[in-house]
Amino acid sequence: HYLLNIMLEQMVVDCDPEMGGAVQLMGILRILIDPENMLATHNKAERADFLAFFYKHSMHYLIAPLLSNTVGDEVVREDYQTAQLVALILELLAFCVEHHSYHIKNYIIHRDLLRRVLVLVKSKHTFLVLGTVRFMRKIIGMKDEFYNRHIISSNLFAPIVDTYVKNNARYNLLDSAILEIFEFIKTEDIKSLSFYSMEKFGDVFNRIDLVLALVTF
Structure with missing residues (x-):
């Protein structure tokens, strides 16, 4: 050992x-x-x-x-x-x-x-x-x-959302990886994370138009 x-x-x-x-x-x-x-x-x-x-x-x-x-x-x-x-x-x-x-x-x-x-x-x-x-x-x-x-x-989503905002579409791989997290939450209907995401970051998502990942939560 x-x-x-x-x-x-x-x-x-x-x-x-x-x-x-x-x-x-x-x-x-x-x-x-x-x-x-x-x-x-x-x-x-x-x-x-x-x-x-x-x-x-x-x-x-x-x-x-x-x-x-x-x-x-x-x-x-x-x-x-x-x-x-x-x-x-x-x-x-x-x-x-x-x-x-x-x-x-x-x-x-x-x-x-x-x-x-x-x-x-x-x-x-x-x-x-x-x-x-x-x-x-x-x-x-x-x-x-x-x-x-x-x-x-x-x-703990705060650093992820902040990274998306700061990236400002410079690195497509990074944008895609972050968007996929929220798409997964939506697709799998993980209600606790959906509610948390919209409650904490809904205004941010609306402001940056987060590519439809969360708008239908």
């Missing part, structure tokens, strides 16, 4: 400008924490014990670069290598959201991790902003009211 933490520590201090080592280690970690792989090698109790260990003793190593780079609601370091590393971490967190529903949900909500992630929409690196929006989309895609209530109570 402690080898896992050593691997995580090595990943976050990778000095290669291309992040080759970090990418490789991230791939190995994804294999290790994939429940599909665990099914073949462990019984149910062992899988539960491993995930409990990972979230209690290892996850903080994984997210340390993200937390240290989102202090005081600002992106601390804007160098390309740090942005790449944080983007890799977001990809793995998205994998966890999809495959470790119970453990990652508790971790995100109890540590207010989503709010810290959303600070990254302020990055000058569009790929990192896009990765942040896609992470939010992954969470909303779970259609889990625990996540939805957390988003509403902490007003």
Whole structure:
């Protein structure tokens, strides 16, 4: 188990400008924490014990670069290598959201991790902003009211809407990713998020004419 933490520590201090080592280690970690792989090698109790260990003793190593780079609601370091590393971490967190529903949900909500992630929409690196929006989309895609209530109570759509406004149609991929979030909410009829969106941001949507994504809520 402690080898896992050593691997995580090595990943976050990778000095290669291309992040080759970090990418490789991230791939190995994804294999290790994939429940599909665990099914073949462990019984149910062992899988539960491993995930409990990972979230209690290892996850903080994984997210340390993200937390240290989102202090005081600002992106601390804007160098390309740090942005790449944080983007890799977001990809793995998205994998966890999809495959470790119970453990990652508790971790995100109890540590207010989503709010810290959303600070990254302020990055000058569009790929990192896009990765942040896609992470939010992954969470909303779970259609889990625990996540939805957390988003509403902490007003976590505010950074997303603000990003759309500030983008001002400069990057089509970013616009599309944000619009798709609201289209998904409408299509899937996620009432709690629909009501919250219109109550908090209806005037903004009307002002910027948000491409029909929300006008029929």
